[in-house]
Amino acid sequence: MSTALLSRTPLSNFRKEVDQLFERFWTPEEADLTLSTEWTPRMDIVETKEAMVLKAEIPGIDPKDIHVSFQDQVLTIRGEKKEEKREKDDRYFRLERMSGMFARSFHLPVPIETGRVNAAFKNGLLTVTLPKGIEAKAAEIPIRET
Numbered sequence: 001m002s003t004a005l006l007s008r009t010p011l012s013n014f015r016k017e018v019d020q021l022f023e024r025f026w027t028p029e030e031a032d033l034t035l036s037t038e039w040t041p042r043m044d045i046v047e048t049k050e051a052m053v054l055k056a057e058i059p060g061i062d063p064k065d066i067h068v069s070f071q072d073q074v075l076t077i078r079g080e081k082k083e084e085k086r087e088k089d090d091r092y093f094r095l096e097r098m099s100g101m102f103a104r105s106f107h108l109p110v111p112i113e114t115g116r117v118n119a120a121f122k123n124g125l126l127t128v129t130l131p132k133g134i135e136a137k138a139a140e141i142p143i144r145e146t
Contacts, residue, residue: 039098052130059124068141076105114139122146
């Protein structure tokens with residue numbers, strides 16, 4: 001059976017849950033404090049010499065529907081991808097794109113200078129740059145469209 005046909009089966013949902021369980025097992029404790037949701041944007045976090053950088057793939061969402069915050073060394077990304085209106089008479093042959101709310105939180109291992117945190121959104125990619133520092137204050141981070 002092809003993977004395209006498995007994309008909406010209970011078995012594929014079970015496999016996804018098992019994969020997420022193993023991901024959590026191999027990462028440091030409290031690294032990903034993800035809330036269980038229908039869909040979860042894929043994210044990368046990399047530490048450079050100067051900053052922690054998060055990149056999240058969130059296509060098809062308005063940047064105004066994304067909220068980024070940082071408090072107590074935890075970076076949180078929340079948002080909602082709205083479902084497209086469906087016409088009553090349309091016949092769908094395949095529905096794979098997910099919609100709904102999501103929330104992901106990550107405990108960062110280094111102090112962050114919250115006054116210099118930057119979030120940008122371009123072509124469905126959210127990039128949050130968190131400069132390293134000694135300061136640790138709560139902050140709501142605005143997202144600028146580029």
